[in-house]
Amino acid sequence: xxxxxxxxxxxxxxxxxxxxxxxxxxxxxxxxxxxxxxxxxxxxxxxxxxxxxxxxxxxxxxxxxxxxxxxxxxxxxxxxxxxxxxxxxxxxxxxxxxxxxxxxxxxxxxxxxxxxxxxxxxxxxxxxxxxxxxxxxxxxxxxxxxxxxxxxxxxxxxxxxxxxxxxxxxxxxxxxxxxxxxxxxxxxxxxxxxxxxxxxxxxxxxxxxxxxxxxxxxxxxxxxxxxxxxxxxxxxxxxxxxxxxxxxxxxxxxxxxxxxxxxxxxxxxxxxxxxxxxxxxxxxxxxxxxxxxxxxxxxxxxxxxxxxxxxxxxxxxxxxxxxxxxxxxxxxxxxxxxxxxxxxxxxxxxxxxxxxxxxxxxxxxxxxxxxxxxxxxxxxxxxxxxxxxxxxxxxxxxxxxxxxxxxxxxxxxxxxxxxxxxxxxxxxxxxxxxxxxxxx
Amino acid sequence: xxxxxxxxxxxxxxxxxxxxxxxxxxxxxxxxxxxxxxxxxxxxxxxxxxxxxxxxxxxxxxxxxxxxxxxxxxxxxxxxxxxxxxxxxxxxxxxxxxxxxxxxxxxxxxxxxxxxxxxxxxxxxxxxxxxxxxxxxxxxxxxxxxxxxxxxxxxxxxxxxxxxxxxxxxxxxxxxxxxxxxxxxxxxxxxxxxxxxxxxxxxxxxxxxxxxxxxxxxxxxxxxxxxxxxxxxxxxxxxxxxxxxxxxxxxxxxxxxxxxxxxxxxxxxxxxxxxxxxxxxxxxxxxxxxxxxxxxxxxxxxxxxxxxxxxxxxxxxxxxxxxxxxxxxxxxxxxxxxxxxxxxxxxxxxxxxxxxxxxxxxxxxxxxxxxxxxxxxxxxxxxxxxxxxxxxxxxxxxxxxxxxxxxxxxxxxxxxxxxxxxxxxxxxxxxxxxxxxxxxxxxxxxxxxxxxxxxxxxxxxxxxxxxxxxxxxxxxxxxxxxxxxxxxx
Numbered sequence: 001x002x003x004x005x006x007x008x009x010x011x012x013x014x015x016x017x018x019x020x021x022x023x024x025x026x027x028x029x030x031x032x033x034x035x036x037x038x039x040x041x042x043x044x045x046x047x048x049x050x051x052x053x054x055x056x057x058x059x060x061x062x063x064x065x066x067x068x069x070x071x072x073x074x075x076x077x078x079x080x081x082x083x084x085x086x087x088x089x090x091x092x093x094x095x096x097x098x099x100x101x102x103x104x105x106x107x108x109x110x111x112x113x114x115x116x117x118x119x120x121x122x123x124x125x126x127x128x129x130x131x132x133x134x135x136x137x138x139x140x141x142x143x144x145x146x147x148x149x150x151x152x153x154x155x156x157x158x159x160x161x162x163x164x165x166x167x168x169x170x171x172x173x174x175x176x177x178x179x180x181x182x183x184x185x186x187x188x189x190x191x192x193x194x195x196x197x198x199x200x201x202x203x204x205x206x207x208x209x210x211x212x213x214x215x216x217x218x219x220x221x222x223x224x225x226x227x228x229x230x231x232x233x234x235x236x237x238x239x240x241x242x243x244x245x246x247x248x249x250x251x252x253x254x255x256x257x258x259x260x261x262x263x264x265x266x267x268x269x270x271x272x273x274x275x276x277x278x279x280x281x282x283x284x285x286x287x288x289x290x291x292x293x294x295x296x297x298x299x300x301x302x303x304x305x306x307x308x309x310x311x312x313x314x315x316x317x318x319x320x321x322x323x324x325x326x327x328x329x330x331x332x333x334x335x336x337x338x339x340x341x342x343x344x345x346x347x348x349x350x351x352x353x354x355x356x357x358x359x360x361x362x363x364x365x366x367x368x369x370x371x372x373x374x375x376x377x378x379x380x381x382x383x384x385x386x387x388x389x390x391x392x393x394x395x396x397x398x399x400x401x402x403x404x405x406x407x408x409x410x411x412x413x414x415x416x417x418x419x420x421x422x423x424x425x426x427x428x429x430x431x432x433x434x435x436x437x438x439x440x
Numbered sequence: 441x442x443x444x445x446x447x448x449x450x451x452x453x454x455x456x457x458x459x460x461x462x463x464x465x466x467x468x469x470x471x472x473x474x475x476x477x478x479x480x481x482x483x484x485x486x487x488x489x490x491x492x493x494x495x496x497x498x499x500x501x502x503x504x505x506x507x508x509x510x511x512x513x514x515x516x517x518x519x520x521x522x523x524x525x526x527x528x529x530x531x532x533x534x535x536x537x538x539x540x541x542x543x544x545x546x547x548x549x550x551x552x553x554x555x556x557x558x559x560x561x562x563x564x565x566x567x568x569x570x571x572x573x574x575x576x577x578x579x580x581x582x583x584x585x586x587x588x589x590x591x592x593x594x595x596x597x598x599x600x601x602x603x604x605x606x607x608x609x610x611x612x613x614x615x616x617x618x619x620x621x622x623x624x625x626x627x628x629x630x631x632x633x634x635x636x637x638x639x640x641x642x643x644x645x646x647x648x649x650x651x652x653x654x655x656x657x658x659x660x661x662x663x664x665x666x667x668x669x670x671x672x673x674x675x676x677x678x679x680x681x682x683x684x685x686x687x688x689x690x691x692x693x694x695x696x697x698x699x700x701x702x703x704x705x706x707x708x709x710x711x712x713x714x715x716x717x718x719x720x721x722x723x724x725x726x727x728x729x730x731x732x733x734x735x736x737x738x739x740x741x742x743x744x745x746x747x748x749x750x751x752x753x754x755x756x757x758x759x760x761x762x763x764x765x766x767x768x769x770x771x772x773x774x775x776x777x778x779x780x781x782x783x784x785x786x787x788x789x790x791x792x793x794x795x796x797x798x799x800x801x802x803x804x805x806x807x808x809x810x811x812x813x814x815x816x817x818x819x820x821x822x823x824x825x826x827x828x829x830x831x832x833x834x835x836x837x838x839x840x841x842x843x844x845x846x847x848x849x850x851x852x853x854x855x856x857x858x859x860x861x862x863x864x865x866x867x868x869x870x871x872x873x874x875x876x877x878x879x880x881x882x883x884x885x886x887x888x889x890x891x892x893x894x895x896x897x898x899x900x901x902x903x904x905x906x907x908x909x910x911x912x913x914x915x916x917x918x919x920x921x922x923x924x925x926x927x928x929x
Contacts, residue, residue: 052513339846354861357828363856365867372843380854384861 012045014066019153022069031129032136037152044146056330056362057301059147062244062270067216069154070100070185078104081180087206087236087431091423093174100180101187101217102157116167117201122158122190132160136192138224138252139276141305147274148248151220154188158219161203165196165226172202172232172421177219179209179240186216193221195229195257202232202421207247207267209240220248225257227281233261234424236431239268241297248274255281255310262419264428265292265300266435272301279306279313279341288317289415293435294359296325304333304348308341315346320415322408323352323359324439334366337374344374352382353411355404405436461688461719465550465661468533469580474664475524478502481634484529488603488637491610501623501633508627511761514790515819515851518732518759521697528635530580530662547579550659573684574599576640576656580665586640588652595651597681598643602670605641612643616674620703620740620767628699628761629736632668636701639669644679644710655684658700660720660731666697673703675710677743682713687756691721693729695758700735708743708770713751720756725814727786730758737764738794741773741802749776750793758787763821765794768802768833775804783816783848792822792853797833797863804834810841812848819851826863833863 008016019038026034046063047054073081078099094114097107103121113119125133142148161173175191195201209215217239225231231251239245245268253259265271275288292300306315321329331350352361365378385407393403412432419425472483481502485495510520532544574588576599592599598609606613623633640656660667675681687698698720704712714737723730733756739748750764766775777793789812795804804824812818818841826833841850856865882892 352858354858357861359861360857360859363854363858363867365852365854365856367852368849369841369843369851370846370849372846372848378852378867380856380867381865382856382858383864 009046009060011060011063011066015150016042018066018068022154029126029129031126031133032152032155034153034155037149040149041146041153047146053145053303053332056328056332057270057272057299063216067184067186067214069156070102070187072102073099073104073180075104075106077180078107081178082107082176085176085178085206085208087176087208087238088174088204088234088424088427091172091174091204091427093172093204095174095176096159097176097178098157098189099178100185101177101189103159113173114169114171116164116169116199117173118162119173120160122155122160125160126155130160132162132192132194135194135224136190136222137250138222139250139278139307141307142248142250142274142276145248145274147218147246147272148220151188151190151218151248154186154218155190156188158190158192160192162194163196163199163201163229166198167196168200172204172424174204174206177205177207177217179213179215179217179243182210182213184214187218189219191221193223193231195224195226195231197227198229199226200230202424203234204424205233205235206238207236207245208238209243209267211241213240214242215240216244216246218246220250222250224252225254225259227255228257229254230258231260232420233259234419234421234428235261235263236428237263237265237267237271237273238431239271241267241269243268245271247272248276250276250278251286252278252280253284253286256283257281258284259286259288260418260420261287262289262416262428263291263302264416264431265290265294266431268300269297270299272303275302275304277304277306277315279308279310279315282311283313284310285314286316287418288315289418290319291321291412291415291432292329293322293412293432294324294327294329295439296327299328299330301330301332303330305336306334306346306348307336307338308344308346309338310341312343313341313346315344315348317348318415319350320412321350321352321361322355322412323361324355326356326358328359329361331362331380332364332366333378334368335376335378336368337371337376339370342371342373344371344376346374346376348378350380351411353408354382354384355408401440405439408436409433461721465546467544467546467661469530469662470533471527471662471665472529474527476502476526476528476635480528484635484637487529487531488606490603490606493614494606497618497623498634501630502635504624505627505630505634508630510627514761514821515817515853516759516761516788516790518788519695521695521732525664526697527662527665528668529637530665532579550579550661573653573655576601576654578638578640578656578658578669580660580662580667592651596645596648597650598641599654600641602639602641602672603637609641609643612674613641613672616672616703616705618703620705620738621701621736626736628734629701632670632699632701632736636668636670639671639700641671642673642681642683644675644681646677646679648679650679650681653682653684655686658685658687660696660698664694664696666699669700671700671702673712673714674705675707675712675746677707678709680711683715685714685716686719688719688721691724691729695723695730695732697732698734702735702737702764704739704748706739706741706743706746706748706773709745710743711747711749712739713749714739714764715751716753718752718754718756718760722756722785722787723758725785727758730787731756732759733757733762734759735762737762738767739765739775740767741770741775743773744770744799745772746770747774747776749778751778752780754779754781754789754791757789760787760789760791762791763793765796766804767796767798768804768830769798771799772801773799774802777804777806777808779808780811781809781818782811782813783818784814785816786814787816789817790819790821792820794823795825795835796823797826797830797835800829800831802830802833806835806837806839808839810839810850811844812841812850813844815847817849817851819853821853823855823857824865824867825855825857826860826865828859830860831862833860835865837867
């Protein structure tokens with residue numbers, strides 16, 4: 001039995017070169033283990049179909065060439081790029097604007113951060129070896145993920161956000177990521193949010209870019225939700241149509257904390273949103289929803305791992321995918337219920353609507369259960385819009401496209417309804433409507 | 441909700457220590473040299489008096505196997521097999537047998553002890569005398585007896601050891617062998633292709649409904665041997681056959697490898713029903729010994745309106761790696777999979793099915809119930825896929841699992857791949873608990889609470905058990921009253 005060794009792909013070789021080149025500037029830091037992260041990545045390489053967790057999203061094939069890390073843009077270029085950004089634009093929020101993965105202070109509200117919240121730019125935190133960095137990578141399983149490790153290795157900017165115990169700022173913080181220029185680039189940003197005991201905090205996150213730009217953004221959001229804290233998170237992925245967008249959300253949820261995270265994907269030629277949830281304390285309540293609306297040529301992958309390691313956790317994960325043209329949807333979800341996690345109540349569901357015969361959907365909802373007193377379920381469905389429902393609407397005089405749009409909106413809308421923040425919910429519904437309108 | 445006491449007792453009663461097929465038969469055996477090499481492959485082929493094409497087929501498989509890696513994706517952990525520390529061929533020394541009287545009496549005794557009727561007049565315990573089952577008994581690497589051959593011949597049914605079929609019906613074997621599970625399929629199937637020793641061959645001619653149940657009983661007896669049987673069943677146009685398979689092995693402290701391949705071919709309008717009660721020695725409570733059961737089973741619904749149905753009750757084996765599958769190639773064809781997998785002690789099960797929809801209007805149904813106790817791990821792994829041309833494909837999957845105790849694990853890994861908008865797939869893994877309304881209804885009619893529970897539970901597992909032929913009723917009886925109350929998805 002011969003051992004099969006993979007030759008390094010040009011992209012992998014390119015990443016090694018880029019890491020070597022960046023090493024000098026990383027040398028002064030000690031706060032994060034870049035070397036270790038990159039060694040890990042080098043050992044695994046860009047994951048291909050042969051790697052179970054990437055069975056449906058072959059990054060080795062999708063990333064032919066490693067794009068260079070983006071330089072900080074000029075203020076004019078940044079302003080021009082931000083002018084076109086519409087994600088969560090109308091909402092009253094303290095904005096942190098990242099253009100090509102670099103925080104642009106002039107376009108951010110660093111001086112208007114709500115009371116009880118402190119923000120330290122990641123570049124500063126790295127340079128100073130901020131103590132808050134110790135909380136990075138709060139979920140163990142994420143550290144075994146090559147995409148996440150690649151983010152650590154190349155980490156350029158981001159923010160450390162901490163919300164004081166008991167603080168309940170009304171204004172959300174908006175992480176606005178925008179792409180500028182038309183040359184290929186890659187980014188590696190990381191935002192760490194830490195909620196103290198009993199805090200309540202809303203975070204908006206939007207990712208936008210121009211069509212036709214080959215960019216490879218890799219962003220990560222690490223969140224530690226303290227005891228009895230409430231974390232609300234709305235995310236919009238509207239990257240340009242040539243982007244390969246990789247993202248990781250790691251959530252550590254402590255005693256009696258509540259989490260609501262909703263992600264809507266309409267952009268990028270390939271997107272993969274990885275969610276790691278570690279239920280660390282008893283009696284938590286976590287809602288993680290995702291919706292993807294895809295056109296021809298797009299692939300969107302939602303990969304979720306919910307690890308229940310405490311008693312009485314309630315988990316609700318709902319994912320909806322709408323597929324038009326020859327797009328591909330991927331959902332991989334896994335609920336782990338450890339032996340200690342008795343009375344866990346976990347439900348995971350992935351539904352897909354195929355609008356054409358060319359589209360495809362890959363579902364893999366997994367359960368791994370080691371406790372004997374739990375209620376866990378998962379479901380997956382896939383099919384075309386219901387003919388009876390279409391007929392019903394058409395019989396009432398609606399033309400077929402309108403009827404179909406209504407059905408799609410109702411289908412996807414369910415995931416977005418979980419958003420508590422009214423403005424964010426309305427903005428996400430607006431994105432859904434815009435997608436349907438563009439479809440015609 | 442935790443498992444109810446009744447369930448716990450019931451699972452305990454089929455506990456590992458009570459494995460009653462663990463005895464050994466002392467008999468003189470002829471073996472190949474230990475380990476695997478081209479010479480061993482040639483030796484097996486020569487022993488079977490095989491034509492050259494089959495030898496070449498085996499050698500091709502062997503050479504390919506050398507380049508392959510053992511799969512590691514399954515959720516099982518075990519000490520790797522040393523493939524050079526196994527005898528690939530072991531057969532009772534006494535020649536023959538031309539008739540039952542010539543079989544080594546020790547072997548006859550063995551099958552008697554196992555309750556397998558090798559004499560045609562005999563019948564299984566608890567079964568009406570008019571029900572007859574034709575049996576092919578495979579002892580380590582060879583078939584020692586096949587019953588009712590003559591009577592089956594009258595109906596045109598061919599039922600014989602595959603080694604015999606190679607000589608007597610080479611055209612059929614050549615046409616279908618490896619056509620469902622190709623030589624290149626996977627590590628264990630390729631190994632099997634190189635060294636397979638015996639197994640059953642069944643051909644049902646067009647329009648024939650096989651007059652009796654066919655069955656094969658596999659027995660591993662010799663120490664340090666692997667069993668590599670190969671079963672090939674062909675149901676020609678419009679025919680029907682029901683086939684049963686049973687297996688046991690002696691209790692030993694070391695692990696033994698069983699890597700079988702089963703190929704089913706159903707042509708237009710044909711139906712094959714394949715049932716297994718797998719009861720290989722599972723090892724002791726500490727995980728010592730037991731069979732590694734690495735099996736590739738696949739059915740090809742090649743013809744229009746054909747149907748293949750797999751039913752399995754899995755209680756044995758230390759490690760199970762088994763995914764009976766259906767390729768739904770013919771338009772309007774149907775695949776079914778019904779499974780109950782019970783794991784106990786240190787057993788690890790990674791089992792499930794694949795339903796691959798290729799033809800139009802194909803339908804499939806998966807019902808899987810996993811019960812894990814002790815320190816066992818029980819995984820359901822299944823693939824349902826619809827290809828572009830599989831218009832109006834439909835699948836319904838339901839898998840439930842139940843944990844007894846807090847030292848074991850139950851896992852579900854479904855893959856659902858849809859490449860067709862008109863395909864409708866539903867997968868559900870429900871938490872089943874008995875509804876109070878149902879219980880109240882039964883109690884109203886004078887049943888005690890326990891009786892009411894048993895009644896409802898029986899209705900629940902019936903999905904699987906009603907698919908089993910009568911012959912397995914005795915074994916299935918033990919499982920039938922297992923309540924799935926408190927099961928998790």
